[in-house]
Amino acid sequence: MDVIEFERQFSTEEACLQYLAQLRWPEGYRCPRCQHRKAWLTKRSLFHCAACGYETSVIAGTIFQDTRKPLQLWFQAIWHIVGQKNGVSAKGLQRVLGFTRYETIWIWLHKLRIAMVRPGRERLSGTVEVDETYIGGERPGKRGRGAAGKALVLIAVEDKGKQIGRIRLRRILDASATNLIMAVKESVEPGSLVRTDGWGGYGQISQEGFGHAIVRKSADVGENLLPLVNRGASLLKRWLLGTHQGAVRPSHLDYYLDEFTFRFNRRKSYSRGKLFFRLLQQAVCISPVPGSGIRGGN
């Protein structure tokens, strides 16, 4: 799909609704009340059951629920986001869409970032390098302690024979064994071989159903020689700096980590049309995100 096809396919609100309906009901429409399979679209954008008259909204229960803007604008926003290899800032997207309120676009971006985390996505497997990195500070911090103005992120990277496979990123409170093990369990499939440095926080990992290989003794974050996680961490930092000018509040970091992961894990099958389809598909699968939950400016 290129720009011309995109504009032709989504030239009306109805076309956008029908497209969402296909994504949401891949088996076709089925009335939730009487199971009938035929419906028509009303002026209020509801699917009206041809048998019993029950009306279903295709956007209820998705991130588009309660939106006051046309879906066409949402589609354009998504099209623009997936077209920019390095991501977009809220300001950049605001310019493209011509929104007057910065806050609206900021909320949209964050809703879409949440949609980038596919519900029930599988964990990493095989051989996985794991380490932590600090985001938001120049100097490397000391492990096991908090550092002012910095966030600690666990990075897990699949080792595909010296190549980076998929990644997972997870913000953690500190590098204690409890938090590290929890983050590893959320990111990596049991039975995988986890490669870490000699930090004691990873000491119990083999008791949690993982293989464990220690590559090097090291005490400080950012000092070890796990090449794949190091590369992943520097790409992440460069991206945060380049696209968002490093202006990422620790409280918003999770969203940025999700966007980076979405883009990074699809970097090889990069195609604008494919990413567009994938992001919309995920956007109709997740629960609505209340704007109040992500308010707070930039």
Ligand SMILES: [Zn+2]
């Ligand atoms: Zn019905």
